[in-house]
Every structure is written in structure tokens, then in C-alpha cells.
Amino acid sequence: MMDTAKSRFEKLNGARSEVLERARDAADLTIPSLMPASGHSESSRLPQPYQSLGARGVNNLASKLALALLPAGNPFFRMTVNDDIVGLIDNEPEVQENLRKIENKAMERVENSNLRVILHAALKQLITAGNAMLYLPDEGGARAFRLNQYVITRDPMGAWKEIVIQEKTHPATMDQDLIDNEELGLDPTSDEDVEVYTLVKRMGDKVEFHQEINDVMVPGSEGSTKYDKSPFIPLRWNAVENENYGRGHVEEYMGDLRSLEGLSKAVVEFSAAASRVIFLERPNSTTDIASLVEAQNGEFVEGNPEDIHTLQIDKYPDFQVAKQTIDDLSLRLSHAFLLTTGTVRNAERVTAEEIRLQAQELEDVLGGVYTVLAQELQLPVVRRLLVQLRKSGQIPKLPEGTLSPTIVTGFDALGRGHELNKYRQYFADGQALFGPTFMSQFDPAKVAALMSLHHNIDIDGIMKSQEMVEQEQQQAISQTVIDKAAGPVAGQMAKSTAEG
Numbered sequence: 001m002m003d004t005a006k007s008r009f010e011k012l013n014g015a016r017s018e019v020l021e022r023a024r025d026a027a028d029l030t031i032p033s034l035m036p037a038s039g040h041s042e043s044s045r046l047p048q049p050y051q052s053l054g055a056r057g058v059n060n061l062a063s064k065l066a067l068a069l070l071p072a073g074n075p076f077f078r079m080t081v082n083d084d085i086v087g088l089i090d091n092e093p094e095v096q097e098n099l100r101k102i103e104n105k106a107m108e109r110v111e112n113s114n115l116r117v118i119l120h121a122a123l124k125q126l127i128t129a130g131n132a133m134l135y136l137p138d139e140g141g142a143r144a145f146r147l148n149q150y151v152i153t154r155d156p157m158g159a160w161k162e163i164v165i166q167e168k169t170h171p172a173t174m175d176q177d178l179i180d181n182e183e184l185g186l187d188p189t190s191d192e193d194v195e196v197y198t199l200v201k202r203m204g205d206k207v208e209f210h211q212e213i214n215d216v217m218v219p220g221s222e223g224s225t226k227y228d229k230s231p232f233i234p235l236r237w238n239a240v241e242n243e244n245y246g247r248g249h250v251e252e253y254m255g256d257l258r259s260l261e262g263l264s265k266a267v268v269e270f271s272a273a274a275s276r277v278i279f280l281e282r283p284n285s286t287t288d289i290a291s292l293v294e295a296q297n298g299e300f301v302e303g304n305p306e307d308i309h310t311l312q313i314d315k316y317p318d319f320q321v322a323k324q325t326i327d328d329l330s331l332r333l334s335h336a337f338l339l340t341t342g343t344v345r346n347a348e349r350v351t352a353e354e355i356r357l358q359a360q361e362l363e364d365v366l367g368g369v370y371t372v373l374a375q376e377l378q379l380p381v382v383r384r385l386l387v388q389l390r391k392s393g394q395i396p397k398l399p400e401g402t403l404s405p406t407i408v409t410g411f412d413a414l415g416r417g418h419e420l421n422k423y424r425q426y427f428a429d430g431q432a433l434f435g436p437t438f439m440s441q442f443d444p445a446k447v448a449a450l451m452s453l454h455h456n457i458d459i460d461g462i463m464k465s466q467e468m469v470e471q472e473q474q475q476a477i478s479q480t481v482i483d484k485a486a487g488p489v490a491g492q493m494a495k496s497t498a499e500g
Contacts, residue, residue, distance in 0.1 A: 005197035005212040009164040012151035019245045023129035023147055026250035029257040030054035034128045035146065050264040053330055054250070054257055057337025061249065062123040064338055068370070069378060070110065070119055075103040077382045077405040099403070102395050106385040109394075115381075118142040126237040130248030133163070134233040134377075136384040138391050147245070152234055154244045160234050165198040177219075184213045200232050207232070229387050233380045239372055249369075253336050260329040263322050270319055278311040338366075374407045382407075423450065445469075 003011070020035075027035035031054070032046040040046075049055070070076055079099040110116065118134065122144040125132035133145040133152075150165045171179060171186045171194050179186050186194060196218075200209040207230045211221035225231065236246025250257065281289055287303030295301045333339075382405040389395045430438040448463065464472075 004215045005164055005199035005210075006195070006215060008162070008199065009151055009166055009197060012153065012162075012164065015244065016147075016151050019131070020148055022251060023131070023248065026128050026248055026254065029254070029261055030058045030128055030250055031124070034058075034124055035148065038148075049261055050268055051260050053260065053333055053337075053339075057333060057339060058124055058127050058250070060339055061127055061337050062120055065123050065366075065369075065373075066116065066120045069373060070116060075107050076378060076408065077103065077106075078408050079103055079403050080406050082401060082404060102386075102389075102403075105389055105394050106382070109385055109388060114141040118144045122235060126235055126246070127249045130237045130246040130251060132235045133165075134235065134381070136231050136233065136381065136388075138231070138388055150234075152244055156242060158239055158241075159202075161202050163198075163200040163232055163234060165200070167196045167198070168193040169196060170194070178213075181219065183216050184218070185216075186213070200230075202227055225387075228380070229383045230380070231384060233377065233384070235377055236372065237369065239376075249336075253333060256329050256333050256336075260326060260333065263326050263329070267319060267322055267326065270313070270315065274313050274316075276311075280309045280311055282307045282309070378407045379405065420451070 023035045024037060027033075028047050029049055032048070036044070036046060079102050081095065081099070115136075118141070122132040122134055125144065125146055129147045131147045133150055135143040135145065145165060149167065150163055152160055152164075153162045154160050171190060172188045174186065174194075178184060179188050194213060197212045198209060198221075199212065200207060205227050206224055207227050208224045209222070209232070211218040237249055238247040238252075240247055281287070285304065285307030287307040288301070291301050292303065292308070386395070386405070390397050427439070445463070445466075
């Protein structure tokens with residue numbers, strides 16, 4: 001008998017338990033709501049960390065990655081024609097223009113959907129828990145699943161083979177035709193949630209999926225698609241060989257986060273104790289305490305000042321060591337989470353070049369992460385966007401293998417950034433050594449095209465054509481000739497006028 005989706009979920013859930021515990025430990029030190037404990041509901045209390053650096057780091061890194069992987073206003077991919085078709089193209093500029101239109105259509109769909117919001121949520125899950133899954137259906141908005149909602153298996157190459165998703169929903173929120181289906185056994189008057197399982201399996205180069213309620217397949221839920229265009233996109237932060245689940249960024253810095261949490265708690269508790277004001281009265285003192293308490297400001301009270309002492313905690317030097325350790329941990333974690341404001345040295349003069357180089361160095365740390373996300377996030381998202389556009393009739397359906405998307409952000413963008421900095425330094429050094437005439441040796445149009453390539457912007461619509469440049473040069477030459485000819489004539493006329 002074939003296993004049901006529920007039985008498959010329960011069978012694979014055992015191998016996921018330790019991964020979930022690591023994810024919850026990471027969330028407790030950063031943003032606890034990202035991976036709450038089992039049985040948690042919106043009315044349950046969550047643990048509150050004593051430091052906010054973990055939460056700031058996760059939010060900052062997720063925002064930076066979201067802008068790097070899905071930049072606003074710019075396509076994060078380029079459509080290219082496959083090599084065996086390039087030689088058959090007669091009008092390449094027209095083809096390139098049509099490809100640009102496809103890119104713009106895809107970005108329009110991104111801007112008009114909830115994909116950015118969902119991607120940001122998924123990135124926070126990846127940073128903290130190391131795993132997340134996107135669901136991009138043909139119609140409707142995108143969704144993100146947390147690690148505690150699905151189980152997964154992968155082959156030795158890291159490609160996923162099977163996914164089982166568990167969702168809990170109230171029967172009253174389901175479609176009426178499902179409620180009326182007696183085989184599903186739904187009771188809309190019940191207060192208990194119903195478990196809905198989605199089973200997704202790879203079958204060769206295809207993916208088949210369906211949903212089950214109470215071990216019965218939901219009518220109309222079954223579907224299939226090509227593997228590389230699947231609406232289910234499981235993600236990992238760090239891919240580890242022979243592991244079904246990824247490892248998160250927070251897990252790599254758990255030691256520093258735990259130390260910072262413990263020291264922050266100790267310092268906060270010390271500060272609370274130190275802030276208490278308690279007076280001690282010497283035994284058998286002659287001072288009237290009641291008169292002292294009731295005395296107004298500036299009033300005289302009879303007594304001996306040696307009878308009253310303030311209780312003090314003589315641990316300040318010890319906690320200076322704790323404060324210094326907290327500062328060191330904060331600096332290390334700021335580097336790890338690209339909090340550049342916390343990594344710039346404390347000095348009177350910090351140059352802009354120093355800040356830029358430090359920021360570039362921090363970005364390079366994520367080079368390996370960009371590589372994983374480009375293959376497991378960006379490319380599948382692009383393919384799903386193209387499928388959605390084809391099914392909605394917004395772009396034509398082309399033969400399989402005609403076009404292929406190429407990612408132009410993330411790790412690729414880092415390489416272009418380094419190359420651009422080399423050109424900047426080269427031109428700056430050339431002008432410093434040879435003066436302004438140095439730039440006259442270069443073709444401005446080619447330099448402008450080179451800069452646009454490394455800045456990843458399109459200047460075709462704003463660049464002057466060669467004919468326009470030649471026409472302006474001819475006009476400038478003609479104007480110079482006219483000015484030179486007009487000079488002597490004007491001088492002769494002025495002389496004649498003076499003699500007359």
C-alpha cells in the first residue's frame with residue numbers, strides 16, 4: 001500500500017527534529033518569533049533576549065540580501081538567446097529589444113505582487129534557521145513556509161527529491177465544495193483545525209504534487225510540472241554535503257551570540273541592582289530617622305552624618321571587564337551581519353575610501369552565499385515568473401530551449417563592482433600623473449559603455465548616436481570658422497567708424 005502524505009511526513013519528521021532544535025536556539029538569540037517552540041500560538045509568550053544585536057543583524061542582512069538579489073527598478077537577470085540559435089538571427093537589435101521587454105514584464109509582475117515581502121521573510125528564515133521554502137503558484141500571491149511546516153529529502157548532489165508540507169487550517173475557511181465532500185469528513189462547526197498535507201515528488205525530470213485531508217486526496221489538487229519550473233522552491237543558506245537541510249548564518253556565530261546574551265543579562269541585572277538607592281543606619285545611632293525622612297529640602301535636622309551610609313556595590317571594576325568583552329563581541333558580530341556602522345573604527349578622521357573598502361570587504365564575505373542563492377533561489381524564481389507570464393499571455397510561448405535567463409546580481413555583481421573600482425583607480429592615477437590630457441587618449445563612447453556595463457544600467461536610449469556626434473563636431477568647426485572670419489571684419493568696421 002502506498003504511503004499517505006501524513007505517514008510520509010511523520011516518517012521524515014524524526015530526521016528533522018535536531019535541525020528544528022538548532023533553528024529554535026538560533027531564533028531565541030535573535031528574533032524568537034521566526035521559529036517558536038512546538039505548540040506555540042499567537043497568544044503564547046515568546047522569550048525576550050537581553051540584547052538586540054542579533055535581531056538587528058538578521059534584519060539588516062535580510063534587507064541587504066533582498067536588495068542585492070531582487071534590486072528595485074533593475075532586472076536581476078538577463079534573457080539570452082542560446083548559442084545554436086544566435087547564427088540564425090537576422091535583426092539582432094530587434095531581438096535584444098524584445099528580450100528587454102520580457103525582462104521588464106517579469107519585473108512588472110514582481111512589483112505588482114507580494115514577492116518582495118515574501119522573499120524578505122524567507123531570507124530572515126534562511127539567515128536564522130538555514131531553511132525556508134517559497135511557493136509560487138501560476139495564479140495568486142507567493143507564500144513562504146518555515147522549516148517547522150515541511151520535511152524534505154535530497155539526493156547526494158543536493159537536488160531535492162521529495163517534499164511534504166503540513167498546514168493547519170479551520171474548516172470554515174475552506175471552499176464550500178470541499179466541505180460538502182463527504183469523503184474528506186470536514187465539520188465546519190468544529191473548533192479544531194484540520195491538517196492539510198501537500199505531497200510533492202520528483203519523477204525524473206517532472207514534479208507531481210497533490211493535497212490530502214484525512215488521508216484522502218483533495219479533488220482538483222493534483223498537478224505536475226517540469227522539475228526546473230516547479231512552483232515549490234526549497235531554499236538553503238549553506239549547502240552541506242549529504243544533508244537534507246541547510247545550515248543558517250546565525251548557527252555559525254552561536255558562540256558569540258550566547259556569550260553576548262549571557263554578559264548582557266549579567267550587566268543588565270547588575271545595573272538594576274546598582275540603581276537601587278538604600279540607606280543604612282548605624283546601630284544605636286543618635287539620628288532621628290523619621291525626622292530625616294520627613295525633612296524638606298534645605299531644612300535642618302539634628303543628627304550625626306556618620307550614622308547614615310549609602311549601600312554600594314563594589315563590583316564596578318569587575319563589570320568594566322564584562323563591558324569590554326561585550327564591546328569586542330558586538331564588533332565581531334557587527335562584521336558577521338554586515339552592520340557597517342558598528343565596524344568603522346572610532347577615530348577623528350575616517351576617510352570615505354576607508355569606509356568604502358571596508359564595506360566592499362564585508363560584502364565579499366557573502367560571495368559563497370550568493371552562489372547558492374543564485375542557483376536555488378534566483379534562477380527558479382525567474383523560471384516561475386516566465387511560466388506565469390506565458391500562461392497569462394503576456395509573453396509569447398517559444399520553443400523549449402530557445403531562451404535562457406542569466407543572473408546578473410549577487411556574486412556576479414560583486415565581480416563587476418571590483419572591476420569598476422579598478423577602472424576608477426586607473427583613470428584617477430592617470431590624471432594625477434599626466435594631467436587632464438590623459439583622458440583625451442580614450443574614446444568617451446566606449447568608456448561610457450564600459451561604465452554602464454559595470455553599473456548594470458541601460459544607456460542605449462540616452463547615448464548620442466555616432467551621426468549626432470559627427471554633426472555636432474561639424475557645427476562646432478563651422479562656428480569656429482565663422483567666428484575667426486567675423487573677427488577681422490568687425491575690427492575693420494570699427495576702424496572705419498572711428499576715422500569717419
